Amino acid sequence: MPRIGHYGERRRLLEASSAPDSMAAWMRRYLDALAVQGYSEDLLRARRQTLAVFLEWCGDRGLARPAEITLPILERYQRHLFQWRKADGEPLSLRGQALAITHLRHWFRWQVRHHHLPTNPAADLDLPRAPRVVLPEGLQAEEVDAVLAQPDVDDVQGLRDRALLELLYSTGVRRQEARNLSIFDLDFVHGVLRVRQGKGRKDRVVPIGERALAWVRRYLDTARPPLVVEAHETALFLNRFGRRLGNNGIAAIVRRAFDAAGVTKRGACHLFRHTMATQMLENGADIRYIQELLGHERLDTTQIYTHVSIGKLKEIHTATHPAAKLARTPDT
Template sequence: MGYSSQHALLTPLKAWFKWLVRERHCLHNPASELELPKVPQGLPRVVLSVEEVERVLTTPNIEAPGGLRDRAMLELFYGTGIRRMEMANLSLYDLNPSRKTLLVREGKGRKDRLLPVGDRALHWAERYRREVRPELISGKDNGHLFLTDQGDPWPINYLTALVRKYLRQAGLNKNGACHLFRHAMATHMLDNGADIRYIQTMLGHAKISTTQIYTQVSIEKLREVHKATHPAKWQVREDERVALLEALESEQSEEE
């Protein structure tokens, strides 16, 4: 069992014993000296490029009601970086087109946060809300923004399967689903110069250290600094560059 799983299992156990002592059901807290394992902050294994994200976003068939709805959800995943549970819990009025904001109610840690929504994501979400959602309502309207074909709120495992389906259709055989758009949003914003504190707010991280992992994934700024300051830089003629790439490709083919 990994450190993350151990941490997830032991945390509620410590809280339970603490509650038992506070409510005087126990005289002593046997978990008071229990040290939680430190969860390693590993880099995201897969980060989609801007081109790959665009390929996935344009995969749904927007001529079909379900495809238009799916496009709206994918755009919001990438545009706001929300988690799949937060997407599933969005209510009809959490999206404010006049203010161009999305209210995430009781996200991780039961905290609300207000996020900006870009024009493109807002366009597709509004098209879905006007053109498709009324047709999906069956019986009493439960107020959820996104509904399945049966008119129900989205279970989170269904969201995972949906996003994974579009990744495969876009020709991306990569592990992951909804969280890939969250990683991509954070990395691409950092590549374009966003301050890490704003990324923290967008993602809803309680600690800046959780967000700082994306600074290790964002390579563009590091590449610029390396190119500008490394003393071993030198110019390559175009014919030499092409010859080098051809040699590398030939070498890779031989290895395969």
């Protein structure tokens, strides 16, 4: 259906959106409730963006109140998501479509719980079957060494970059978690790193290897002081302006090292995380320890790494299974 162009109709919808029982008003209440419950800014931003798209779609069709939304309307919206194309012509991924519908389910369920709606119109909406997540190919040992060796450690920023790369590979922390690190989060005596407000706003303590600690110590002693502008700044990794190194800055450092080492595999920061988890699993680490290390709330999130390590499993199968090899006879 084309956008509504009649002035009177647009004005009616604008007035309806500001009404206490409008979808816009209930979206604001919902997001406020999530904030009060302690949900992260990233989650709130994602829900806000998803619901804003839905409200715009509804506005184009003269729908302004939650009570007007039915299952057939949501099925039409789901078809809209399936047919929608990005600026480059690519469709929205099945995972993205499923996430959009899931957010709507949560929102309408919240409205039912708060007695604004008698039933959840999205309850019986079927989610698209998202494909199994396929992790990018991990780094080989020689590729890791080549990437880590790229920064010029005789340069202040180069030494910072080496310390950052070593820390990412040793601990498997996420880019955002590395960004949030403080100089007080390192325990050199016990060889651990405190990750504060990780995914889901959960803190955890992870081990950090001696080599990474040595590079971080060298960075703290000789490279971080020249980068400091404000004495009260406690961020572990600083940019050239003396401020906390941002997500984009961290990604650029990692990508630059990958490119210089001739590594073309996709993933940048997350590739260190995948590589670390896969290598530990192949070397005999229990998957539950890896789950704790990576900060996964659910074990099935971690179990995806068991598919990555099929090469090691094949080696073990060949070496130990009595029927793994074709039996040879004197004539063969």
